[in-house]
Amino acid sequence: MEPTRHQLAAAVQVARFIDAGGNHQSDARDSYRFTATDQAFSPDSLRAGEGLLIAAGLLRLVDGRLIPTPALANFAAIGDGDEAANALAGVVAERADAVDRAEAGAAGEEFVLACVRRDLETLHRSDLAARCERVSLVSDFFGYDVAAPTLGPSVRRLEVKTQTTDLSPTTMRFYLTRHEYDIGRANPSEWALVACTRSRESGSLALLGWCRASTLATYLPVDQGGKWTEALVTVPVSVLTKGFPAAI
Structure with a gap:
């Protein structure tokens, strides 16, 4: 099933939370609860966005740490939210096609x-x-x-x-x-x-x-x-x- 625009936007938000050196997953999830997002995303939405980034191969979960790939840093640097969401949609579709x-x-x-x-x-x-x-x-x-x-x-x-x-x-x-x-x-x-x-x-x-x-x-x-x-x-x-x- 293709991700919704809201799920893609939540994933973009998570990509911007993750530090260059990575974060403990528990710390990242605490930030989902306390970081202001203009009420656009719930903690559950951001956790789902995290999962979407992992499934897309842009974020890796290693021994409880979320490790960004170089591609994630480039992706997070896209200033326009819609452009970033479109880029992520393309990555997700390409990966799904490769798996299929x-x-x-x-x-x-x-x-x-x-x-x-x-x-x-x-x-x-x-x-x-x-x-x-x-x-x-x-x-x-x-x-x-x-x-x-x-x-x-x-x-x-x-x-x-x-x-x-x-x-x-x-x-x-x-x-x-x-x-x-x-x-x-x-x-x-x-x-x-x-x-x-x-x-x-x-x-x-x-x-x-x-x-x-x-x-x-x-x-x-x-x-x-x-x-x-x-x-x-x-x-x-x-x-x-x-x-x-x-x-x-």
């Missing part, structure tokens, strides 16, 4: 891992199913998330992208790094992007389809006087092949 993407990404990878294992077991190759691995847990250096054997000598290198949505999308939006794309181009017959959706309401997952790196080229930035390292890509679902790359 991380959760959706991990869930999607586990879902695809389960799909390829189940597929190999259906083909009576439990030995190969046991070799499927979520390599993203080891390192991002691989340039893909799931490694899955085929019935032949090749290995499927699956880069999983998961979009949280309320509806059946007609486009798939995801972040792609240059390294992932370069690995895809270097392994054109093994690397594939597998697109999934996660229901915002239920959390259930579904496969949208898959494509090779060559399909993505049309939708990526063009290097002109520089080199892109990560891009937010929008791909029509219509260019995806249903399911995921076959083991056969």
Whole structure:
């Protein structure tokens, strides 16, 4: 749930209470009761504002002390209250988006891992199913998330992208790094992007389809006087092949 303007304004007030070297949380909360705020904020509102700053990563609670980050000092220095509240709203939204993407990404990878294992077991190759691995847990250096054997000598290198949505999308939006794309181009017959959706309401997952790196080229930035390292890509679902790359 997005914070209200009052909650954001209370958080701005708390940011201005906190000393550069930090404060004991109990002392800070005493100040919430005794510092004049023109009756705009109750102690409960200011405690909620403190929690909002912690959730946003601008304030840390360490051994009972509230420790400001360098970003909090810059934020507290914004003179205009509305501008400061807007800046905080942006930080909160960005952090929530990052958390959602991380959760959706991990869930999607586990879902695809389960799909390829189940597929190999259906083909009576439990030995190969046991070799499927979520390599993203080891390192991002691989340039893909799931490694899955085929019935032949090749290995499927699956880069999983998961979009949280309320509806059946007609486009798939995801972040792609240059390294992932370069690995895809270097392994054109093994690397594939597998697109999934996660229901915002239920959390259930579904496969949208898959494509090779060559399909993505049309939708990526063009290097002109520089080199892109990560891009937010929008791909029509219509260019995806249903399911995921076959083991056969």
